[in-house]
Structures are given as C-alpha cells and as structure tokens.
Amino acid sequence: MLTESEKKTYMFISDYIKQQGIAPTLPEIAAGIGISSKGVIHRYVQALAEKGWITLIPKVHRGIKLTSKALSKAFSLPLLGTIAAGQPIEAIQTHTEIDLASIFAGEGRYLLRVRGDSMIDEGIYDGDMIICQQTTQVHNNDIVIALIDKQEATLKRLQRNIDGTITLIPANPSYSPMTYPAHRVSVQGIFIGLLRVPR
C-alpha cells in the first residue's frame, strides 16, 4: 500500500521512463512532483523499493528500474498478452490492466443466465451469464433484453424498421427474426458483456 506521495513519485517515474526510456534523477523527480528537496525523494524511492514497486541499482545515477508489478486499482486484472494457436504468447508491450469495476460496477448492472441457443452465432451459449445494463436508450443493432407483450423475455438483436415496427433478430439460422409493432416490445436492458465460468 502506497501513500499519496509515494504514488505520485511512482507515477512520475513510470511516466518518465515510458517517455524518455531512461530513469529520472532524484532532483528531476522532485521538480516533477513539485518538491524542492531531493532528500525527501530519496526517502520515497527507498520506500517504493522496499515495497517492491521498483528496484534500485545502488550508487548509480538514474539507477531505477520498474518491476513487473503495476499500479492496479482495487478490482482489476492484468491483461498479459494475446494467445493465438501455434504462436508464442505475444506479450503486450504496455502492461495493461483491465478495470473490472468499469465493466461490472455501476447503477443498473445485473446478470442474467442464458438458456437456449438462439444467440449461438454471437458466441452466447446455453448457461452463459450476460452482463446487462438497465436502460431505455437503445441503439439500432444492439443486443437487448426485450420484453414482448410485458410477458415473454428474450435476448435478441434489435432492429428498428422505417415503418416503426421492431424486428428482433436471433443469431441462429434455425430461428427466424420476428417483427412486432413498437408498443408490444419494451427493452429491459442492453447486453454489455458475457461472463462464462464453467462448473
């Protein structure tokens, strides 16, 4: 756990290295975060090293290296790279964190478990959970949770037609698109993402 100043110090060092390709000196860090004493910076840098965020090469000017540990928010996971069959894992050059809070947190987010296979061509399988956002603002071609006649709920791609009707399009050739007058269809939410955790 970093203090406010330690975090500022770390972020400055990290940015500096990213831009310049070389670590900053203590006075540079000091100037960068608005401090006049390099002694103070030395203390912060030592603390960062002790906490494992950077490694120091003692006595060497600009002897700061970043460790793999990245600044992560409370709920995030590292995206380490891309895997493609038959190729080495292609490490992502800039270490990326996926902020899970931005995907899952928020008013009106909820999950639904999917039954059936009508969206199978979108890769939405029986048993999957879909992340939904409660909203009335729907764009054409969004995947929506639609309530038909305030009775039947269904997951389909929504298409507004010129004549005011709405067509719900499944992603499975075995099923046919269905067209309804707008007043019979009410959108409960839109599809944000998919979460599948087998077992």
Next chain:
Amino acid sequence: MLTESEKKTYMFISDYIKQQGIAPTLPEIAAGIGISSKGVIHRYVQALAEKGWITLIPKVHRGIKLTSKALSKAFSLPLLGTIAAGQPIEAIQTHTEIDLASIFAGEGRYLLRVRGDSMIDEGIYDGDMIICQQTTQVHNNDIVIALIDKQEATLKRLQRNIDGTITLIPANPSYSPMTYPAHRVSVQGIFIGLLRVPR
C-alpha cells in the same frame, strides 16, 4: 451483527474503496456519514475490525482493508434470473448474487486475449478474453494454456494418454488434435472462465 452506525460506516468505506481504490481517513469517513468526531469513527472502525468485516493496519494512515468476505459482498452482481434465448419464456425472479471476487480475485489470476478460432466450438471466439489461473495442477480434460517446446503457446483441451503422452484437442473440426511426449508440453495456466466485452 452490525449496529446502524457501523453499517453506515462500513458502507461508506466500501464505496470509497471501490471508487478511489484507496481507503478513506477517519475524518473523511466522519464527514461522509455526517459526524464531526473522528474519535467516534475510530470506535466504529475498531468494532468492524473485531467483527471481521475489515482489517486494520494500526497507526497507518488509510490503513483499512476490506476482508475477503467483505470484498466479495462489495464486488458482486445480482443474478436476476434466467432468460431463455430460444423460445421466449418469462424471466425468473430467483434472486442470487454472483460473487465476482471469487471469479477474478486470487494469486496468479490473469487475462489473455484470444486470437483465432481454434476453440470456437467451446464458444471461445476471436477477441475474447479468457480468465486464467497460473498453476501446474492440471486435471484431465481441462482447457489449458500450453507451451509446446517452450515456444508455441496454444489454448486447447488437454488429455493425458495411457502411454504418457499428451494430446491437445482443439474445439474446431478444421483443426486436428495433436499428440506430444509429455516433456514437450508445459502448462502455463488453466482456463477459469471467459469474459467478453464488445467494443
């Protein structure tokens, strides 16, 4: 059980951490729940720690951490029901909370972006992110991230054969299973789940 004020305190702390990624100070909590005395907050925070909702690092500023039990409460989404994507059926009202922390949190969890379509019959599509667990303990028939000859990484279902060899089975009829001697295959991690967030 928590008293009214303890509950308010806890909820403020939990929200604060979720948003800021760092714990609040006692005066901040006090202001947040409309109290002027930090001494009072200290009492509540101690109580929460004793009851196991948070852990405290003594004397450290902002030294409050949510316990894993609390974390899973804070980081969960309601599973509102089941939506049938085939024949339109009504959405169910079984109210369950899905604990996202148990899916995503933990040592050695990371994400990989998938390229290619070799697992398409498992519903793992190009561009999806897979949640992985770094481990060496692999069960037969797990989906694994395997490294072949310490070079090629690939996502396949793993099958141990009686003769000691290992077969990696794709989920796409266009690709064939491949059998290797065990020493050529090293497992980098196992497939925990799938996360897809379009756009």
Next chain:
DNA sequence: ATTGAAAGTTCTCTAAAGGTTCTCTATGCT
C-alpha cells in the same frame, strides 16, 4: 587521469494530519 558539477546518501528539523485514548453527554430500551 584529473576534476568538478551533478547525483546520490544521510542526517536533523518542522509542521500538518491522521490515529488513539480518554471523558462526558444524551437517548431510548428493558
């Protein structure tokens, strides 16, 4: 190879802010 400016290291000091420990008061409940 020398050398001096810049960088790193080690201190001591100060102040502000956060955490800790009290005591005191009030209110509602049994």
Next chain:
DNA sequence: AGCATAGAGAACCTTTAGAGAACTTTCAAT
C-alpha cells in the same frame, strides 16, 4: 436503575510530508 448505542471533543502520540544542510560518489568533459 442499568445498559447499549450515538455522538462531541480534548489530549496525546505517530505517521506522513517537506526543507535543507552536509557529505560521498559517479560520470563526463577536459
């Protein structure tokens, strides 16, 4: 009355933040 819950606030200790002096070391220009 006795107890649990709530709150105010004073007093005190510790951490965090910062300044800056004094010293040693590195490194690059001469």
